[in-house]
Amino acid sequence: MRNSPTIDEQIEMLRRMIAVRHLEERLGELHKAGKTRGPIHRCDGQEAVGIGATAMLDAADLLTSTHRGHAHYVGKGVGLHPIIAEILGRSTGACAGRAGHMLIADAANGLLGGNAIVGGGIPAATGFAVSLQMRNRADGGARVAMCLFGDGAAQTGICHESMNIAALWKLPVVFVLEHNQYGLTAHHSTQSSVPDLVVRADGYGMPGESVDGNDITAVYRAVATAVDRARRGEGPSLVEAKTYRMVGFSTSDVGGYQSADDLAAWRERDPIVLARRSLAASVSPAQLDAVDAEARAAVDAAVEQALADPLPGFVDHAPSAPYYAGAV
Amino acid sequence: MAMMRYAEALRAALREEMQRDSNVWLFGEDIAVYGGVFKVTKDLLAEFGPERVRDTPISEQTLTAMAVTAAMAGTRPVLEIMYADFLPLSIDALMNQASIYNYIWNGQVTMPFVLRTQGGGGAGAGAQHSKSLDALVAHIPGLKVVAPATAADAKGLLKAAIRDDHPVIFLEHKLLYNSRDEVPDGDHLVEIGKARIAREGHGVSIIASSRMVIESLKAAELLADEGISAEVIDLRSLRPLDRDTIRASIAKTHHAVVVNEGWRFCGYGAELSATIMETAFDELDAPVERVATHDIPIPYSEPLENAVLPDAAKIAAAARRAVA
Ligand SMILES: Cc1ncc(C[n+]2csc(CCOP(=O)(O)OP(=O)(O)O)c2C)c(N)n1
Ligand SMILES: [Mg+2]
Numbered sequence A: 001m002r003n004s005p006t007i008d009e010q011i012e013m014l015r016r017m018i019a020v021r022h023l024e025e026r027l028g029e030l031h032k033a034g035k036t037r038g039p040i041h042r043c044d045g046q047e048a049v050g051i052g053a054t055a056m057l058d059a060a061d062l063l064t065s066t067h068r069g070h071a072h073y074v075g076k077g078v079g080l081h082p083i084i085a086e087i088l089g090r091s092t093g094a095c096a097g098r099a100g101h102m103l104i105a106d107a108a109n110g111l112l113g114g115n116a117i118v119g120g121g122i123p124a125a126t127g128f129a130v131s132l133q134m135r136n137r138a139d140g141g142a143r144v145a146m147c148l149f150g151d152g153a154a155q156t157g158i159c160h161e162s163m164n165i166a167a168l169w170k171l172p173v174v175f176v177l178e179h180n181q182y183g184l185t186a187h188h189s190t191q192s193s194v195p196d197l198v199v200r201a202d203g204y205g206m207p208g209e210s211v212d213g214n215d216i217t218a219v220y221r222a223v224a225t226a227v228d229r230a231r232r233g234e235g236p237s238l239v240e241a242k243t244y245r246m247v248g249f250s251t252s253d254v255g256g257y258q259s260a261d262d263l264a265a266w267r268e269r270d271p272i273v274l275a276r277r278s279l280a281a282s283v284s285p286a287q288l289d290a291v292d293a294e295a296r297a298a299v300d301a302a303v304e305q306a307l308a309d310p311l312p313g314f315v316d317h318a319p320s321a322p323y324y325a326g327a328v
Numbered sequence B: 001m002a003m004m005r006y007a008e009a010l011r012a013a014l015r016e017e018m019q020r021d022s023n024v025w026l027f028g029e030d031i032a033v034y035g036g037v038f039k040v041t042k043d044l045l046a047e048f049g050p051e052r053v054r055d056t057p058i059s060e061q062t063l064t065a066m067a068v069t070a071a072m073a074g075t076r077p078v079l080e081i082m083y084a085d086f087l088p089l090s091i092d093a094l095m096n097q098a099s100i101y102n103y104i105w106n107g108q109v110t111m112p113f114v115l116r117t118q119g120g121g122g123a124g125a126g127a128q129h130s131k132s133l134d135a136l137v138a139h140i141p142g143l144k145v146v147a148p149a150t151a152a153d154a155k156g157l158l159k160a161a162i163r164d165d166h167p168v169i170f171l172e173h174k175l176l177y178n179s180r181d182e183v184p185d186g187d188h189l190v191e192i193g194k195a196r197i198a199r200e201g202h203g204v205s206i207i208a209s210s211r212m213v214i215e216s217l218k219a220a221e222l223l224a225d226e227g228i229s230a231e232v233i234d235l236r237s238l239r240p241l242d243r244d245t246i247r248a249s250i251a252k253t254h255h256a257v258v259v260n261e262g263w264r265f266c267g268y269g270a271e272l273s274a275t276i277m278e279t280a281f282d283e284l285d286a287p288v289e290r291v292a293t294h295d296i297p298i299p300y301s302e303p304l305e306n307a308v309l310p311d312a313a314k315i316a317a318a319a320r321r322a323v324a
Helices: A007-032 A047-054 A070-075 A080-087 A121-139 A157-168 A197-204 A216-231 A260-268 A271-279 A285-308 B006-020 B044-048 B060-072 B084-104 B134-138 B151-163 B211-225 B243-253 B268-283 B302-308 B312-323
Strands: A062-064 A145-150 A173-179 A208-212 A237-242 B002-005 B024-028 B053-055 B076-081 B114-119 B144-146 B168-173 B180-183 B196-199 B204-208 B230-234 B237-239 B256-263 B289-293
Touching: A007 A047, A007 A070, A007 A080, A007 A216, A007 A271, A007 A285, A047 A070, A047 A145, A047 A173, A047 A216, A047 A237, A047 A271, A062 A121, A070 A080, A080 A285, A121 A145, A121 A157, A121 A173, A121 B060, A157 A173, A157 A197, A157 B060, A173 A197, A173 A216, A197 A208, A197 A237, A208 A216, A216 A237, A216 A271, B002 B006, B002 B151, B006 B024, B006 B044, B006 B151, B006 B180, B024 B044, B024 B060, B044 B053, B060 B076, B060 B084, B076 B084, B084 B114, B084 B134, B114 B151, B134 B144, B134 B168, B134 B237, B134 B256, B134 B268, B144 B151, B151 B168, B151 B180, B196 B211, B204 B211, B204 B243, B204 B312, B211 B230, B211 B256, B211 B312, B230 B243, B243 B268, B256 B268, B256 B312, B268 B289, B289 B312
Parallel strands: A062 A145, A145 A173, A173 A237, A208 A237, B024 B053, B024 B076, B076 B114, B114 B168, B144 B168, B204 B230, B204 B256, B256 B289
Antiparallel strands: B002 B180, B144 B237, B196 B230
């Protein structure tokens, strides 16, 4: 099938999904132990979207993420240690401890970046795409922007404004809607006038495709098609990936709104289990076990290192910095 | 030197910077084909083409957010927001996006964009098209805010703003577009963060920006007839603020009047007043006087609007109180 990931690519995506899952588990423990600050938004169950949608991107492609971005960060090639060190507030973190888990950026890998203003990443990616379009035209490049955003974010006014402008200007941007059924605690049926958000693509005159967000190969194929289209200069697309958050909204969620039946049904469709199953025909169980063990060990090593790293010290900004207000 | 209107000076700055740097581009509502509702961008579409001079949908929130990230990704956008009254739509992109990234991303990105807008009353444009929201934007760390009063500064500051690697909010005034003054020839740049003494004096310092500089100069004329020598400081930059020039002036005059066309309560004048208390308290012979717009929506009818806006007579009265 067109745009199918190779077996090696599938193994690499599986490794990344396992790393993200283990990262979320470790962060859950670290949060309970008081080693992190503020709420942590885990993406357990949604890894196939973040990893599958970013697997075909290059470092020169620019990605915007959300408050629930750990899979996006790993998918875009950010190292485990800078991510974890940032979440632990260390000077060795991706942003030297200034950003925290919701706002991580890594310019060298084209992650710019997490965004905890719901919907904020959508116009951000659209703005990236204008510059990339101008630069592509100037130097023959084929860079694209991508925005991963939630079903809650899809209800914002800036989502509408951005999609209209992106389609109007044929911008090289791919909108990947990570539909996990809820915006915070509110089910999508209380937030959206339509259950399938992909129908909105028509309203902007751009292609739209809805996929099983727990099937990483399906996510990869649909997004790769959209990325190719953007690289060819043919404009934006919308991919809606239906998935489910298997844990609370954040570490401060007290629950009570997700049904046990739903949770059980989606756990059956855990994207990591599905990915392993689909690789079983071509890869031995021993090799898959090794991938699993390596991914977890890499996370554990990064956690250990980050815990030993120093905390940052505050430095005043220089008169040349934008934050300077004038000498007192 | 050439006599130029404020709007022409702005256009000259845009044209020169676009000629100098192919990464500079303009976008905003009605700016391309029509040339902007105040005609600042007239003829630029013909010269630079539709990729670099773009008409946009009416989508201020998104346009502002796009300026932030387009700037991060290697071009230098100049966004026109038609009225400063629409800045509340831009404010998330300014306050939660533009202002944070250079710091929280530990210097990984810069955002060389300029947001041009125009505000101010006196044109009978009503409560949604007459405000001065200087304090709203000057409050935000990470933004630079400039507000030229003259054509010369309009040109020099806009060129400097476009070359700045950080976000600059460029506040124009609708009643200044047709005012004319001498603009230096050539590559005229005005450093952001430096005030200008618009008129020298020794009895009282009047500290103002944008159109209030013009009103303060008129007030200084009135005061001169009464034997009061007023020094008028044109701030030019609201953030960063040139505290040195303010302090030096008050050290000479020992009296201060702060003027801003925004609302009084929590307005920009409050920051000026507090700055003077912090930096020049020992120099003062009298309390700081503050002149600002009344704390109500700006009304439409001429006598009502005149009653709420600051003007030369109100500034002169404040100066008389200060030196009394
Ligand atoms: C502008 C804004 N409004 C509200 C919030 C609080 N909030 C944080 S996440 C969230 C739900 C977002 O839902 P969705 O986009 O579907 O993302 P998900 O949490 O499901 O990943 C809300 C309401 C916020 N951070 N920003
Ligand atoms: Mg959601």
